[in-house]
Amino acid sequence: MSTISISHLTKTYGPFVAVDDLCLEIPTGSVFGLLGPNGAGKTSTFKCMLGLANATSGEIRYDNMKLAPATFERIAYVPERSVLYDHLTVAEHFEMQRRAFANFDSARAGRLVGEFGVDPRKRARALSKGMKTATMVAMAFARTPDFLILDEPTSGLDPVNQRAVLNLIINEATRGCTIVFSSHQIGQVERAAERIAILQNGKLAVEGAVDDLKADRKIVEGILPVEDFPVDGYASDKRIARIDKQGRILRLTVVADPDAIASELGGAGAQGVRIVDLNLEDIFIGAVAPAASTADLVETAK
Amino acid sequence: MPIIMTVDPRSGVPIYLQLIEQIKRSIALGVMATGEQLPTVKQLALDLTINPNTVARAYRDLERDGVIETAPGRGSFVRSDGAAVESAQTAASDVARENFENAVREAKSLGLHRAAVASLFGAALDRWLPEER
Numbered sequence: 001m002s003t004i005s006i007s008h009l010t011k012t013y014g015p016f017v018a019v020d021d022l023c024l025e026i027p028t029g030s031v032f033g034l035l036g037p038n039g040a041g042k043t044s045t046f047k048c049m050l051g052l053a054n055a056t057s058g059e060i061r062y063d064n065m066k067l068a069p070a071t072f073e074r075i076a077y078v079p080e081r082s083v084l085y086d087h088l089t090v091a092e093h094f095e096m097q098r099r100a101f102a103n104f105d106s107a108r109a110g111r112l113v114g115e116f117g118v119d120p121r122k123r124a125r126a127l128s129k130g131m132k133t134a135t136m137v138a139m140a141f142a143r144t145p146d147f148l149i150l151d152e153p154t155s156g157l158d159p160v161n162q163r164a165v166l167n168l169i170i171n172e173a174t175r176g177c178t179i180v181f182s183s184h185q186i187g188q189v190e191r192a193a194e195r196i197a198i199l200q201n202g203k204l205a206v207e208g209a210v211d212d213l214k215a216d217r218k219i220v221e222g223i224l225p226v227e228d229f230p231v232d233g234y235a236s237d238k239r240i241a242r243i244d245k246q247g248r249i250l251r252l253t254v255v256a257d258p259d260a261i262a263s264e265l266g267g268a269g270a271q272g273v274r275i276v277d278l279n280l281e282d283i284f285i286g287a288v289a290p291a292a293s294t295a296d297l298v299e300t301a302k
Numbered sequence: 303m304p305i306i307m308t309v310d311p312r313s314g315v316p317i318y319l320q321l322i323e324q325i326k327r328s329i330a331l332g333v334m335a336t337g338e339q340l341p342t343v344k345q346l347a348l349d350l351t352i353n354p355n356t357v358a359r360a361y362r363d364l365e366r367d368g369v370i371e372t373a374p375g376r377g378s379f380v381r382s383d384g385a386a387v388e389s390a391q392t393a394a395s396d397v398a399r400e401n402f403e404n405a406v407r408e409a410k411s412l413g414l415h416r417a418a419v420a421s422l423f424g425a426a427l428d429r430w431l432p433e434e435r
Contacts, residue, residue, distance in 0.1 A: 029355075170348055279314045
């Protein structure tokens with residue numbers, strides 16, 4: 001089983017805690033989306049996963065093995081920023097990859113960049129940001145790896161090529177490759193990822209299957225009979241992750257039993273009670289933005 | 303593959319539930335015939351650009367509900383024993399019931415009384431199902 005297992009990963013830079021006791025299990029053949037605001041710890045996590053940074057504590061295992069030279073042959077990485085050499089052509093980069101990695105398929109790399117519309121004779125310095133991303137994606141996928149770690153693999157690409165990258169990810173997953181990717185384009189994660197984690201300040205804020213999170217998390221909102229209606233009781237309610245109250249309008253972010261909570265609210269005299277579906281972007285914002293209320297709540301659902 | 307299939311990944315409704323509903327709807331409307339083969343998990347995932355395990359989850363639930371059957375190595379098919387159509391029609395009435403429930407709850411929360419809701423319901427029936435009055 002190719003499983004990526006991250007246990008109690010902590011990474012500090014001086015007094016700054018970039019990753020704080022992170023635990024994740026990523027099953028074989030799954031596509032895992034890592035989300036978080038800028039500086040949440042995504043790239044630090046990737047660097048520790050790749051041995052590009054030393055974990056302060058905790059460990060990462062691939063197929064129950066620690067990172068070793070033999071493992072690198074099975075992992076491909078697309079970094080957030082270009083690591084291409086300005087003065088080398090795309091074809092010359094492929095030649096370097098071919099010499100470095102036994103499983104690098106030059107023909108496949110050439111086909112992939114062709115599909116993205118990149119001329120392999122061009123030097124990296126002449127490529128746009130999107131074309132650089134496409135070149136790095138082609139180099140990673142041309143190795144038919146067991147593990148793919150993709151840090152913003154669609155940045156700078158047009159919508160058609162973004163879709164092409166997502167389909168490459170889906171195709172690799174169906175052959176059993178285990179993929180972790182981050183993107184600020186939440187709609188892409190919503191499509192391609194089966195499970196996600198949302199990081200905030202280096203900590204795990206939310207984790208789960210995208211479809212389960214959508215099924216369980218709803219907003220229950222209603223208009224309270226009076227402005228000073230007591231809502232403190234909801235603060236200790238395990239089914240409620242977040243309370244936003246502005247004047248008489250109450251919005252509860254619930255993680256279970258939305259129907260029961262809606263009836264309770266209606267029974268308490270609230271008007272216009274309704275249940276609102278949340279997409280991944282709503283779940284993301286709900287997890288990382290502070291609650292607009294007098295009764296601030298910490299995210300309780302883990 | 304004649305399935306009415308438009309999935310909205312950005313919706314708050316889980317994608318696998320959207321897939322199940324659309325496949326059942328296709329069967330209930332006769333767009334998908336009994337015995338007909340469904341696309342492979344990989345093919346549908348690539349066509350819709352959605353996660354393959356999400357498609358597999360929808361197929362598993364459809365198989366559990368007796369709507370489709372999977373023959374190892376051959377693929378997934380709409381069941382031909384009538385159970386598929388029955389299950390699809392039950393699903394259609396479930397969707398309708400849920401929509402009615404939501405509409406009545408919404409009307410109540412807006413302060414409408416029973417008589418007003420009944421009259422609105424009658425008007426909708428007159429408009430959309432006049433021959434069955």
